Amino acid sequence: MDVGGDEVYLRPRARLMSTLGEELISNERVALTELVKNAYDADASLVLIRFIGPLVEGQGAIEVWDNGHGMSPDTVRGTWLEIATSFRQRAPRSESLGRRVLGAKGIGRFSAARLASVTELTTRRVDGSETTLLINWGDFVEGESYLDQVPVNWRVGDPAVFAPWGEADLLLDDLLERYGAGAASASTRVSNPWGGDGSPHGTLMRLNGLRQTWDDYTVTLLKRSLSRLLPPPAPTELSAPETPDFAIFLELPSGELEHHSGFVAASEALAHPDYRLTGAVDAEGRGRFTLYLAAEESTTEVDLRLPSEAVRPACGPLEVDIRAWDLEAQSLRRIVDLDVGARNISEVRKLIRGNSGVALYRDGFRVQPFGEPGYDWLEFDQRRVNNPTMRFSNNQVAGFVYITADGNPGLQDRSHREGLIDSKEYEDLKKVLTTAVSALETERYRVRRKQAAPGGQPRHPSGAGGDRGHGVFSSFNLEPLRKVVGERYADDAVLGRALDEATETINESVKKVQEILSQFSRLATLGTLVDVVLHDGRSALTRIAYVLQELDDLVNGIPSDREPLKDELRDIHAGFASQEKALDRLFTRIQPLSGRRRGRPRSISLQQTIREAVSVYEGEIKKLNVDLVIGGEDAMVTLDPGDVNQVIVNLVGNALFWLSTQEENEERQVRIDTGRLPDGSVEIVVSDSGPGVREEIRDLIFDTYFSDKEDGIGLGLSIAGSVVQDFYDGDLALMSEGPLPGACFRATLRRSVG
Structure with a gap:
């Protein structure tokens, strides 16, 4: 198509403002957070979020005040009114305090449109004029106007709101005089919120005509979200950025919401975890962590080990503070007596769950929505489904992860300001954190195992309550007793509290039993599923092999003058053949998980059977550049080859994983x-040059469901040990020394080995 020399231009309609506002800002909490971040970027030390009733949709207002440096008329016209401005990219640090700015995309003003129908912006720099903008966002939706055809009311004049003894001066001065002790701000003096010569300055955003109704639930969510914008003070051993000199005050109208008024602060419950992990990972992927265990009042130092793909994580260096709790009543009783704003176990549990989630802080300020309760970006809940004995659920963990814009440039925000762009850097970040949390879970398992009830089975972590269903579990019910107590002893608070705690304990115990039964049920179902996959999959492979042979015959029959076609078909054949072998190896690898009946024992070469078993790891061995040697005395034995396969696949698989944590x-x-x-018994010894088994977990590794891997299920060694013991009257042992300096396992088969 011929193209002429004329040029045309894209021209947005005004309603684009409404469309983008709804797409970029997902909810009102995020919108208010964006406005708070704007105040932070303006070097404010104090932000007041003031709700003015009635707080129902279409009425009421929200005011966001700050004592930052404010904007001049030129800045308002040339920056605030310019959509997607590059101003923050040109000036990545704030002008007075040198804070690393949080806004960089120039879209923060859409937050105001999300919150209310009308925005009135009033701002003033020190000793400057006062600028006021009035924007009715409905004007951008009505009609067919283009964006540059919708006027915005604009006024520049002498200070009024930010004048000495003006509204801002009186409001913030009164606030600090009443609540100054809670400001947690060294530079904000009760007698003068403005600093310097005391001339008022800053920005006010009045948002009139609310787009949603605010009630106790939505205000609670907002307060909780704001409370995690800034992390609690980092442990002294971390070099994380200090908590910025920044405070947020929430003011609600008198009435049922008034109790939410006050300075926003992290819940005191966060200061009393059952388990805590703090430490740092450097740019090379090396990590050193301190583990704190409340039950033992002890600390342990551990090193972080990553699989080889993430030895040098692309995410860059980071620092971590992870706190976790057991949610059973017996674990939470110690917190009830502490001043954390909770009167009983149920309220403590509610506080922990309400403050759960792993938050991500860039240069000391939270990246949304990391840290929101229910935002399970590290997939803790899925890990727990796979292994409920070992793993934390998301509502048991509150985490604080510290990064910097300069040190972690690959971790980029999404355009809508919620979450990070999916990338290698982001995946590595998650891998590093789950590996660190796995170390904490291992120590937790060890502690809980020591506290196990007689009989030796560890207590299984669980939440509280839950539906007991029908059948045998339905009889574990204290409701008849509760009814009698309620009718005859309604005023006996002690008896009521004791009954509540007894109910909690029974609910938890029932849930533990249900989890164990569910786990074994899943294993039985998995065996059946693997049988189906193997049967149907191998049938398909047989057909593929037949077709590949036909293709090979076809290639051989093509005349030599059509060599390019023959080459192309050979490449196709080679590709399919490679994939066919890969599927065959995969099926061999999952075969130990099948629910098959054991085969009839037969005479086999032990070493040849071992070679066939390790062939499933051929690709991984090559990838990791592992030198695998099969040595010693071969033996002709009479046994089921599948049993040898199960033992070898599990032991070699573990060895390869830990070798992958070694430097290249x-x-x-x-x-x-x-x-x-x-004595006629047969011995198989598998050793490696990896990091070995840590001394503190040597007596745990054969426990069913115990795993020291970040995503481990904890069944490999248990399955291998069961095969050796149950079928061959043998034992599987971890040796203190072996041919190689890492881990060394010895399987001894004593019966039916010929």
Whole structure:
């Protein structure tokens, strides 16, 4: 198509403002957070969010005041009114305090449109004029006007709101005089919120005609979200940025919402975790962490080990403070007596759940929506489904992760300001954090195992309550007793509280039993599912192999003068053949999980059977550059090859995982030695050159569901040990020393080995 020399231009309609506002800002909490971030970027030390009733949709107002440096008329005209301005990209740090600015995309003004129908912006710099804008966002929706055809009311004049003894001066001065002790701000003096010569300055955003009704629930969510904008003071051992000199005050009208008024602060419950992990990961992926265990009042130092793909995580260096709780009544009783704003176990549990989530802080300020309750970006709940004995759920964890814009440039915000762009850097960040949390879960398992009831089974973590369903569980019910107590002893608070705690304990115990039964049910279902996959999958592979043979015959029959076609078909054949082999290896790898009946024992070469078992790891061995040696004395044995497969696949799989945590320049070896002992039994020894098994978990690794891997299910060693013991009257043991410096496992088969 011929193109002429004329040029045309894109021209947005005014209603684009409404469309973008709804798409970029997901809810009112996020919108208010964006306005608070604007105040932070303006070097404010205090932000007042003031609700003016009636707080129903279409009425009422919200005022956002700050004592930042304010804007001049030129800045309002040339920056605030300019959509997607590059101003923050040119000036990444605030002008007075040098804060790393949080807004960089120039879209913060859409937050005002999300919150209310009309926005009145009033702002003033020190000793400057006062600028006022009045924007009715409905004007952008009505009609067919273009964006540059909708006028905005504009006034520049002498200070009024930010004048000495003006509204801002009186309001903030009165606020600090009444609540100054809670400001937590060294530079905000009760007698003078303006600093310097005392001339008022800052910005007021009046938002009239609310777009949603604000009630106790929505205000509670807002307060909770704002409370996590700034992290609590970081542990002294971390070099995380200090909590900025910044305070947020929430003011609600008198009435049922008035109790929410006050300075926003992190819940005191966060200061009393059952388990805590603090430490840092450097740019090379090396991490050192301190684990605190409340039950033992002890600390433990651990090193972080990452799989090889993330030895040098692309996310960059970071610092971590993870806090976790057990939610059972017996674990929460110690917190009830502390001054955390909770009167009983149920309220403590509610506080913990309400403040749960792993928050991400860039240069000391939270990145949305990380840290919101229910935003399970590290997939804790899924990990817990796979292994409820070991793993935390998301509502048990409150985390604080510290990064910087300069040190972590690959972690970029999405355009709508919620979450990070999916990238290698983001995936590495999640990998690093789940690996760190796994270390905390391991220590927690160890502590809980020591506290296990007689019989040796660990207490299984769970939440509280839950539906007991029908059948045997329905009889565990204290409701008849509760009814009698309510009728005859309604005024006996002690008896009522004791009954509540007894109910909690029964609910928790029932849920633990249900979890265990559910886990075994899933395992039985998995075995059946794997059987179906293997049967149907191998049938399909047989057909694929037949078609590939036909394709090979077809290629051989093509005349030599059509060599390019033959080459192309050979490439296709090679590709399909490679995938066919990959699927065959995959099926071999999952075969130990099947619910198959064991095969009839037969005479086999032990080392040959081992070679066939480790072939499923051929690609991984090559990728990790592992030197695998099978040595010792071969033995002809009479047993089921599938049993050997299960033992070897699990032991070698573990060895390869831990070798992957080694630096690439370190030697990686796996050695499998076999032999027959004088008493006729058979021995298989699998050793590696990896980091070995930490001393503190050596007595845990054979427990069913225990795993020291971040996503481990904890069944491998348990399955291997069961095969050795149940079918061959043998044992699987972790040796203190072996041929190689890492872990060394010895399987001894004593019965039915020929």
